[in-house]
Amino acid sequence: MTATAGRPILEAEGVARQFGRFVALGGVDLALEAGEKRALIGPNGAGKSTFINVVGGQLAASAGTIRLDGRDVTGLQPHQLARSGLGRTFQISRTYRQMSVRENLVAAYLVARGHGYSLSRGRLRALAAEAEALLERVGIAGLAERPADDISHGDRKRLEFAMVLAGEPRLLLLDEPTAGMGLKERHELMDLVAEEASGRGLTLLFVEHDIDVVFRIADRITVMARGQVFAEGTADEIAADREVQRIYLGEGH
Amino acid sequence: MSAARIDWRIVAAGCLAVLAAIALGGRGGAPLVTEMLLMALFASSLNLLMSYGGMVSFGHAAFFGLGAYGLALAVSRFGLPVAAGLACGPLLAGLLALVFGTLCVRLSHIYFAMLTLACGQITFTVLFQWYDFTGGDTGITGFMAPAFGLDERWFAVVVLGVVVACLLALWRVVNAPLGITIRSVGEDPERVSASGLNPRRVQLTAFVIAGTLAGVAGSLFAALQGNAFPDYAGLGFTLDSLIMVVLGGLRSFGGGLYGAVIYVLLRNYVPLLVTEWELVIGVILLLVVLWSPEGFAGGLQRIGRRLRSEPRP
Ligand SMILES: Nc1ncnc2c1ncn2[C@@H]1O[C@H](COP(=O)(O)OP(=O)(O)OP(=O)(O)O)[C@@H](O)[C@H]1O
Ligand SMILES: [Mg+2]
Numbered sequence: 007m008t009a010t011a012g013r014p015i016l017e018a019e020g021v022a023r024q025f026g027r028f029v030a031l032g033g034v035d036l037a038l039e040a041g042e043k044r045a046l047i048g049p050n051g052a053g054k055s056t057f058i059n060v061v062g063g064q065l066a067a068s069a070g071t072i073r074l075d076g077r078d079v080t081g082l083q084p085h086q087l088a089r090s091g092l093g094r095t096f097q098i099s100r101t102y103r104q105m106s107v108r109e110n111l112v113a114a115y116l117v118a119r120g121h122g123y124s125l126s127r128g129r130l131r132a133l134a135a136e137a138e139a140l141l142e143r144v145g146i147a148g149l150a151e152r153p154a155d156d157i158s159h160g161d162r163k164r165l166e167f168a169m170v171l172a173g174e175p176r177l178l179l180l181d182e183p184t185a186g187m188g189l190k191e192r193h194e195l196m197d198l199v200a201e202e203a204s205g206r207g208l209t210l211l212f213v214e215h216d217i218d219v220v221f222r223i224a225d226r227i228t229v230m231a232r233g234q235v236f237a238e239g240t241a242d243e244i245a246a247d248r249e250v251q252r253i254y255l256g257e258g259h
Numbered sequence: 260m261s262a263a264r265i266d267w268r269i270v271a272a273g274c275l276a277v278l279a280a281i282a283l284g285g286r287g288g289a290p291l292v293t294e295m296l297l298m299a300l301f302a303s304s305l306n307l308l309m310s311y312g313g314m315v316s317f318g319h320a321a322f323f324g325l326g327a328y329g330l331a332l333a334v335s336r337f338g339l340p341v342a343a344g345l346a347c348g349p350l351l352a353g354l355l356a357l358v359f360g361t362l363c364v365r366l367s368h369i370y371f372a373m374l375t376l377a378c379g380q381i382t383f384t385v386l387f388q389w390y391d392f393t394g395g396d397t398g399i400t401g402f403m404a405p406a407f408g409l410d411e412r413w414f415a416v417v418v419l420g421v422v423v424a425c426l427l428a429l430w431r432v433v434n435a436p437l438g439i440t441i442r443s444v445g446e447d448p449e450r451v452s453a454s455g456l457n458p459r460r461v462q463l464t465a466f467v468i469a470g471t472l473a474g475v476a477g478s479l480f481a482a483l484q485g486n487a488f489p490d491y492a493g494l495g496f497t498l499d500s501l502i503m504v505v506l507g508g509l510r511s512f513g514g515g516l517y518g519a520v521i522y523v524l525l526r527n528y529v530p531l532l533v534t535e536w537e538l539v540i541g542v543i544l545l546l547v548v549l550w551s552p553e554g555f556a557g558g559l560q561r562i563g564r565r566l567r568s569e570p571r572p
Contacts, residue, residue, distance in 0.1 A: 062453065088455030100453070102446040104510070105439075113443040116436045117454040123464065124436040173454055 013076050015040040015177055015209045016061070021070035023056050030056045032233040033070065038177070043203060043210040045220040048230035049253070054213045055097050057230070058181050062094045063087045074177070093175025097182045097213070099166040103155040107146060107165055110154050111137040114169035137172075144168045144198065160187045164195065171202060178203060180212040184219065192216060196223050221245070265430060274423060281415045289411040293483055295523045296415070296422045297476045301496075302503035303426060303515030304472035310509050311433055312465040313445030317372050318379025319500050321359070322352040322470035324492020326477025328386060328393060331487035335402035336392065344403075345478050352474020353467055355382070360466035364459045367448070379497055386489040398488035405485030418479055425472055426516070432468060433512060441465045473500075502540065506547055508556025517555040 014037040023031040031053045038044055046054050059065040061072055063084035072080045074090050082090075102110050115133045116122050141147040144164045149157050154165060163183055170178065183199060184192040196214070200223045203210040214220050220227060220241075227244045229237040237250050244250055277296070281289050301323055308314040329348030333339040339347065359378040363371055386393045393399065406414035432438055440461050444451050448458035481487045490496070499522065507518025525543070530536045551558045 064449065064453070083457070084449070084452040085455050085457045088453055094453055096449075096453075100447050100450040102443045102450065104446060105442060109439060110443075113439050113451075114454050116439060117451065117456045121436050122440040122456045122461070125431065127435055129436055130439070169450075169454065 013040075014038055015075055016211070017071075017073040017076075018057075018061065019071045019073075021057065021060055021072060022068045023053075023060055023065060024068045029233055031060065031068075034230070034233070034235055036228055036235060036238075038209050038211060040176075040209055041207060042225045043200065043223055044212070045224035045227045046211060046213045046230065047215070047217070047220055047227060048236070051232075052230040053233040054230055055181055056233075058094065058179050058211075058213065062092065062179060088173060088175075091176035092179065093170040093173045093177070094179040095163070095166045095170055095181060095183055097185060099159075099162045101154040101162055101165055101169070104153055106151055107141065107154055107157065108134060108137055108150040110165055111141060111168055111172060114172040118173040140168050140172060143202075144171075145194075160184075160191050160195070163187065167195075167199065171206075174206075175208065177209045178211070180210070182213050182215065184214065184216065189216075192219060193222075199223070265427065270423070270427075274419065277419050278416070281412050281419075289415040290483075291523065291527060293411070293415045293418050295519055296418050297480050297483070298499070298503060298523055299516045299519035300422045300425055301473055301476040301515075302500050302507065302519045303429060303512075304469040304476070305500045306504050306507075306509075306512075306515040307429060307433065307441070307465055307469045307472075309504055310511065310514055311438065311441045311445055312462060314462060314465070315372050315501075316363075316375040316469075316497075317501075318359075318375035318377070318382070318497060319469070319473060320494070320496035321379040321382035321492050322356055322473035323477035323480070323496055323500075324382060324386060324487075324489070325352040325355055325470075326474030326479075327481035327487040327491045328399070328477075329474065330478045330481050331399040331402055332393070335399050341403050341407065341482070345482065348478030348481070349471050349474035352477065353471035356467045356470025356474075357463070360463045360470070364462040364466065379492065379494070383489055383492045383494075386492055393489070396489060398486055400486040403482065403485050406483055414483065418483070421475065421479060425475055429468075429472065430512060437464070502544060504554075505544065506554055508554030508558075510553055511556035511560075513556050514554060521555060 016038040018034055018036045020033045020035060021031055022029070022033050034057055046057070048054055056065065060067045063082055063086070067080060070080070071078060074087070074092065079087060079090060102113060105113065112130060112133050115137060121129050138147060138150065141150055144167060146161050146164050149161060154162060167183060180199065184195055187195065196219045199210070199212070202208070224241060226238065226240055228235055229244065229250050231253055236253065237244060237247050239247070277292060280292050284292065305316060305319045308316055326348035329351030330344040333344035333347035334341055363374040363378065366374060387396055389395065433441070440456065444458045444461045451458045451461065477491060480491065503518030503522045504514055505518070506521050507516060508514035525540060526536065529539050533539060547554055
């Protein structure tokens with residue numbers, strides 16, 4: 007599926023990031039068309055998470071520009087970016103561990119709707135119903151009362167995904183949304199992610215190590231290695247690329 | 260930590276118990292109850308930061324002291340009536356919580372704690388040294404009759420009313436959307452910012468609420484004594500509040516309350532039995548942290564669960 011031609015929703019130009027003298031990102035260019043589903047792949051340590059962290063505002067870029075809907079957002083704080091329509095999950099899922107699954111999602115809704123400082127408990131009741139529906143949707147409604155600390159790794163990934171959806175983002179960055187999941191669960195969750203992205207008209211950038219999932223879901227694929235974009239193209243183009251096979255696909259991933 | 264409804268039966272039973280203690284406690288009863296109530300409010304305000312906001316403050320007495328001085332200065336230096344002074348105390352505490360909080364929430368964990376320590380020490384030093392204005396180490400005395408000249412028992416009843424109102428307001432806050440937000444920042448500020456809210460502003464909000472409530476406690480404490488001393492803002496009171504929260508129970512709304520009752524009782528009665536009060540409280544603290552890290556409240560919950568023979572969570 008090709009997205010409607012127009013301005014890309016996300017444009018990264020020459021984005022670099024160093025840790026001390028170590029160059030984790032050495033000038034990455036990447037543009038996402040509105041509505042596309044892009045996979046970001048590459049061997050461990052390629053810089054995928056670092057790139058997502060820079061785009062999400064968790065890490066500052068050492069150099070380069072990032073534009074969201076054509077607006078320069080380089081250097082903005084994560085909460086400012088989130089309010090501009092960027093939603094993200096983390097490689098190691100971040101949830102509120104001592105709070106119940108439902109409270110986690112309600113907390114996300116409160117922020118999304120701008121009621122984070124409200125003193126009205128009526129709002130909580132109204133949002134609890136919405137949270138129930140979304141928990142149902144991602145398949146963890148039965149766990150609503152459990153502390154997030156108490157549920158499986160995979161379920162926590164689902165919860166974090168639901169929390170991001172609650173923010174109604176236009177651009178979704180998912181850093182290994184299926185890490186640590188079994189094969190079946192992984193495919194199920196990514197089908198759900200793809201469905202939600204299409205249904206809500208979101209643009210999706212996801213990091214994934216399972217190449218079958220990548221080929222099934224992604225419209226286009228960006229391959230990173232050693233802090234650089236190594237190749238970019240459709241699934242067929244990437245599958246046919248000998249160099250990509252050599253550095254990545256051939257390495258047993 | 261999730262039951263959102265106020266159980267009015269518990270509130271009523273608690274108030275009745277306090278009233279009974281005031282009425283039947285003899286000469287020493289009312290002042291002891293008053294102290295307990297004020298410490299309960301003071302510790303509960305710190306508990307908002309510690310149990311909900313994930314912030315450990317080593318300077319919380321600054322706001323207790325500022326509450327006391329807000330009242331004492333308003334009456335003695337600006338000639339305001341005591342009633343107006345009672346509003347000035349919490350106001351001054353809240354205002355400086357805004358100033359100090361803005362500085363402190365820039366950092367987290369131990370760095371946050373060190374900044375609060377610094378702010379507390381600055382406050383103490385200013386109160387201690389600024390002779391012309393704050394009276395320095397001799398404090399401010401004689402600006403009002405202790406306890407408004409009321410009978411100690413009536414003053415205790417007034418304090419009960421104010422403290423219950425403040426605790427109900429605090430309960431309201433922690434069970435409202437704001438409370439959920441404060442808790443989520445306490446658990447994972449990065450997740451909160453990735454969701455679209457500036458976690459520092461949430462922390463600052465909690466800090467100002469906590470500082471203002473500590474100021475209420477401090478103002479009433481000054482009214483009880485009819486004086487204000489720099490010590491009210493000092494490390495001693497800060498440690499008291501930290502110990503009360505830990506004794507009473509982290510991660511529980513009642514932590515500050517239970518802790519204050521236990522601590523004030525211990526502090527009053529243990530010295531009658533042994534001279535080494537510090538040693539006793541040290542050992543008790545050690546035992547609590549090792550065997551019931553969630554304090555008295557955690558112990559209560561465990562016993563309750565065992566009685567209902569529910570499995571451990
Ligand atoms: N905070 C940091 N300090 C120092 N080095 C870092 C830091 N974060 C990442 N790195 C280094 O930067 C490189 C890229 O890391 P990154 O996490 O972006 O890789 P990745 O492509 O996401 O790998 P993986 O597939 O294992 O998640 C790695 O060599 C890593 O060790
Ligand atoms: Mg990674």
